[in-house]
Amino acid sequence: MNSQALDVNSVDYLEYKGKHKGILAWILSTDHKRIGILYLVSLSTFFIVGVALGFLMRFEMLSQGKTIVDAQTYNALFTLHGIIMVFLFIIPGIPAVFGNFFLPIQIGAKDVAFPRLNLLSWWLYVIGAIFALSSLFLSGGPIDTGWTFYIPYSSRYTSANVILPLIGAFILGFSSILTGLNFVTTVHRLRAPGMSFFKMPLFVWAVYSTAWIQVVATPVVGITIILVILERLFYVGIFDPTLGGDPILFQHLFWIYSHPAVYIMILPAMGVVSEIIPTFARRTIFGYKAIAFSSLSIAIIGYIVWGHHMFTSGMSDTSRWIFSFLTFIVAIPSGVKVFNWVATLYKGSIEFGTPLVYVMAFILLFSIGGLTGLVLGALSTDVHVHDTYFVPGHFHYVMFGGTAFIFFAAIHYWLPKMFGRMYNEQWAKIAVGVMFIGLNMLYFPMLILGYMGMPRRYYDYLPEYASLHILSTVGSWILIIGLVVMIVNLIKAVRSPKTAPMNPWGGITLEWQVPSPPPLENFRVIPEVKHGPYDYHYYEEEEVKYEHISKS
Amino acid sequence: MSISAKAEDNTSLHTEHIHIHRDDVGAKLGMWLFLFTELLLFGGMFLIYMAYRLEYSTEFQISAKELDVALGTVNTLILLTSSLTMALSIAAIQRDKKILSMLFIVLTISLALAFMINKYFEWGAKFHHGIYPGSMELAEKSNGEIIFFGLYYSMTGIHGLHVLVGVVVLLFMLVFVARNKINSINYMKLENSGLYWHLVDLIWIFLFPLFYLLH
Numbered sequence: 001m002n003s004q005a006l007d008v009n010s011v012d013y014l015e016y017k018g019k020h021k022g023i024l025a026w027i028l029s030t031d032h033k034r035i036g037i038l039y040l041v042s043l044s045t046f047f048i049v050g051v052a053l054g055f056l057m058r059f060e061m062l063s064q065g066k067t068i069v070d071a072q073t074y075n076a077l078f079t080l081h082g083i084i085m086v087f088l089f090i091i092p093g094i095p096a097v098f099g100n101f102f103l104p105i106q107i108g109a110k111d112v113a114f115p116r117l118n119l120l121s122w123w124l125y126v127i128g129a130i131f132a133l134s135s136l137f138l139s140g141g142p143i144d145t146g147w148t149f150y151i152p153y154s155s156r157y158t159s160a161n162v163i164l165p166l167i168g169a170f171i172l173g174f175s176s177i178l179t180g181l182n183f184v185t186t187v188h189r190l191r192a193p194g195m196s197f198f199k200m201p202l203f204v205w206a207v208y209s210t211a212w213i214q215v216v217a218t219p220v221v222g223i224t225i226i227l228v229i230l231e232r233l234f235y236v237g238i239f240d241p242t243l244g245g246d247p248i249l250f251q252h253l254f255w256i257y258s259h260p261a262v263y264i265m266i267l268p269a270m271g272v273v274s275e276i277i278p279t280f281a282r283r284t285i286f287g288y289k290a291i292a293f294s295s296l297s298i299a300i301i302g303y304i305v306w307g308h309h310m311f312t313s314g315m316s317d318t319s320r321w322i323f324s325f326l327t328f329i330v331a332i333p334s335g336v337k338v339f340n341w342v343a344t345l346y347k348g349s350i351e352f353g354t355p356l357v358y359v360m361a362f363i364l365l366f367s368i369g370g371l372t373g374l375v376l377g378a379l380s381t382d383v384h385v386h387d388t389y390f391v392p393g394h395f396h397y398v399m400f401g402g403t404a405f406i407f408f409a410a411i412h413y414w415l416p417k418m419f420g421r422m423y424n425e426q427w428a429k430i431a432v433g434v435m436f437i438g439l440n441m442l443y444f445p446m447l448i449l450g451y452m453g454m455p456r457r458y459y460d461y462l463p464e465y466a467s468l469h470i471l472s473t474v475g476s477w478i479l480i481i482g483l484v485v486m487i488v489n490l491i492k493a494v495r496s497p498k499t500a501p502m503n504p505w506g507g508i509t510l511e512w513q514v515p516s517p518p519p520l521e522n523f524r525v526i527p528e529v530k531h532g533p534y535d536y537h538y539y540e541e542e543e544v545k546y547e548h549i550s551k552s
Numbered sequence: 553m554s555i556s557a558k559a560e561d562n563t564s565l566h567t568e569h570i571h572i573h574r575d576d577v578g579a580k581l582g583m584w585l586f587l588f589t590e591l592l593l594f595g596g597m598f599l600i601y602m603a604y605r606l607e608y609s610t611e612f613q614i615s616a617k618e619l620d621v622a623l624g625t626v627n628t629l630i631l632l633t634s635s636l637t638m639a640l641s642i643a644a645i646q647r648d649k650k651i652l653s654m655l656f657i658v659l660t661i662s663l664a665l666a667f668m669i670n671k672y673f674e675w676g677a678k679f680h681h682g683i684y685p686g687s688m689e690l691a692e693k694s695n696g697e698i699i700f701f702g703l704y705y706s707m708t709g710i711h712g713l714h715v716l717v718g719v720v721v722l723l724f725m726l727v728f729v730a731r732n733k734i735n736s737i738n739y740m741k742l743e744n745s746g747l748y749w750h751l752v753d754l755i756w757i758f759l760f761p762l763f764y765l766l767h
């Protein structure tokens with residue numbers, strides 16, 4: 001029995017041959033690592049589709065009037081860009097790929113608590129994606145409501161295919177819930193001996209907090225979506241103002257989920273940052289508990305700020321200032337994290353590996369995103385810039401400059417572990433530089449445009465906005481060039497021979513103590529955890545001891 | 553000797569690795585989390601109900617009188633009894649009484665179907681009177697009444713869907729018990745199905761007074 005267990009671990013998970021062959025060995029695998037790779041491939045595919053749609057949108061805005069597409073197509077473009085990027089890329093994003101791959105390894109487990117449920121999540125994700133995108137190919141035309149599905153346009157007036165993407169979003173929500181409850185159970189039940197909650201890596205804390213938001217918030221959007229479908233099919237009147245219903249109620253229910261969803265997107269990214277910084281600064285993280293608790297408090301406070309999406313929708317003044325106040329409160333734990341990261345770098349022995357370069361870019365871009373968020377959170381300024389280009393400018397700084405940049409950082413940080421291969425560091429750094437320039441050129445003009453009064457989602461614009469629109473469009477080209485460089489570099493890396501060492505960065509969390517790529521069941525012997533995840537001084541003492549023993 | 557050992561190694565490499573891992577506490581934790589999401593799903597609808605009840609309280613009272621309290625009461629009793637038979641089937645399997653457990657599962661399924669048949673007649677009667685979303689007769693009524701029936705059909709409909717899902721789940725459990733996959737030492741699947749069934753029951757306990765009794 002024991003020898004069999006060793007045999008299972010004698011091959012890495014990429015080479016392991018199960019009872020299925022070819023592609024089936026992947027899409028029917030219950031191994032958390034393979035499921036992580038499945039998500040990586042499918043998410044990246046949808047990301048590229050989303051980027052392509054975004055490119056077309058920006059290209060359309062290059063000149064006044066029609067450039068390449070007509071107005072209805074433009075509506076479909078921004079809707080699909082939003083649906084793909086929000087539901088198919090950034091919400092599953094880091095937890096589905098890196099959470100699946102590394103959460104079990106980082107807590108010293110062989111797999112997640114429910115491996116088969118995990119595979120089901122991925123299948124639901126794929127089915128949901130098919131539903132969400134099917135409207136492209138069916139009569140009636142692609143959905144044009146914007147990714148927020150606002151009623152009554154979505155229920156009564158548009159003739160586009162709304163129901164299929166809604167069903168898709170519901171199924172994707174179900175997938176997200178199953179991933180969330182899987183991770184919560186995994187963290188509670190499968191931690192290795194000695195791995196107390198406060199010895200967990202901060203990435204695990206972040207994914208754990210995110211998993212709770214997924215469990216608590218997603219059902220609300222699930223029921224909201226079902227009711228919109230019923231409204232459109234049967235005219236039940238719950239949200240339809242002509243039948244006495246209240247469309248504002250829809251907005252409330254929608255944002256009760258969709259605002260916490262913003263933290264589903266950003267929290268895991270913050271977790272990754274908290275991993276990369278101590279590794280590349282060779283230093284214990286500053287304020288471990290503060291960062292861990294700030295993740296939890298973001299999860300909790302983030303649940304009660306949804307009203308700030310509706311400052312101009314029609315709410316009582318009392319609820320408006322309460323929501324505004326709570327919005328400012330949620331900036332505190334985010335600030336706690338940023339200061340702790342910077343404090344960790346202080347007097348560290350910093351090595352500028354590619355992941356850290358991404359993190360540096362992230363801190364800057366996320367700060368711009370966060371500060372413009374305060375402009376939107378304040379009632380008086382929000383009324384001025386609401387529904388203008390300022391809003392897309394703000395959330396792209398947070399989502400692209402924040403989450404997507406850290407998604408890339410995580411790929412560069414963990415790729416040697418996941419595939420056992422190294423990428424070209426120099427090209428990787430060039431890609432970050434190009435993307436950083438492109439991103440700022442693309443989104444900073446949007447902030448100015450919004451401040452000048454250019455409304456979002458408009459197909460056409462006045463002549464005075466032209467130069468900034470052109471600048472922004474050129475920025476999108478530079479950004480895409482950077483992305484292409486990055487993707488080519490990564491694909492080349494994955495196809496190169498396996499040369500990555502077990503621990504290329506000198507990290508001391510558990511994933512760096514297993515071979516690259518990890519064996520099938522991660523650990524030959526479940527490790528016993530004796531010190532915190534970033535205690536470099538303990539680790540160095542043990543190294544010295546080990547070297548001493550091996551010499552004598 | 554060495555050759556046969558090698559062959560064995562190969563077979564062990566080529567069989568799908570199965571996690572021989574059983575964690576009843578974990579399974580139950582996962583189930584409770586799932587039930588929590590179900591509560592929130594219905595919670596969203598209860599929230600909407602509350603918002604509209606405050607806005608249209610008199611219309612809601614008028615509409616509630618049109619619902620059949622007798623049918624509703626019978627359905628409440630049916631569901632409560634089914635929760636009892638569900639619990640009894642778990643108690644039976646714990647005592648290693650396989651046939652008795654299966655009998656109770658069949659009884660639970662029958663009661664669930666009885667609930668659905670009852671519901672069918674109730675909805676059918678309403679449809680017959682022209683009270684359904686989008687109908688001409690309902691369109692002539694006030695906004696509050698339209699929303700009451702919109703909520704009535706949405707909420708009891710989604711609850712009915714949960715009953716049907718429960719029936720499918722219980723059919724699987726019946727097969728598992730018959731094949732001894734669920735037995736006196738490993739009955740977590742049945743217990744979790746029971747938890748789900750009690751939740752479906754519990755939701756109805758709230759739906760019944762909100763729609764039928766609050767005149």
